[in-house]
Amino acid sequence: MADTALKLSKKKLVEGLSDLSFKEIKEIMDSLIRKKLFAPPKATTLYKQASKITKGNKLSESVAEESVKWARARK
Numbered sequence: 001m002a003d004t005a006l007k008l009s010k011k012k013l014v015e016g017l018s019d020l021s022f023k024e025i026k027e028i029m030d031s032l033i034r035k036k037l038f039a040p041p042k043a044t045t046l047y048k049q050a051s052k053i054t055k056g057n058k059l060s061e062s063v064a065e066e067s068v069k070w071a072r073a074r075k
Helices: 010-018 022-034 043-056 061-073
Strands: none
Touching: 043 061
């Protein structure tokens, strides 16, 4: 059977995805990663962005550590 492709606006795509369960969205993301159509951000990129934000907002190291703990708890 041939695969079909649909063109959707971003708004329609978001509306469609919002009806899916977390597990279904995870399966979609996993298949995109396997097909190399999507690559999650690298740790070095995230570190650079976090450093820039921390220095730009003059946040202390303890605030950054607390933020990391909070983000990891949200997984």
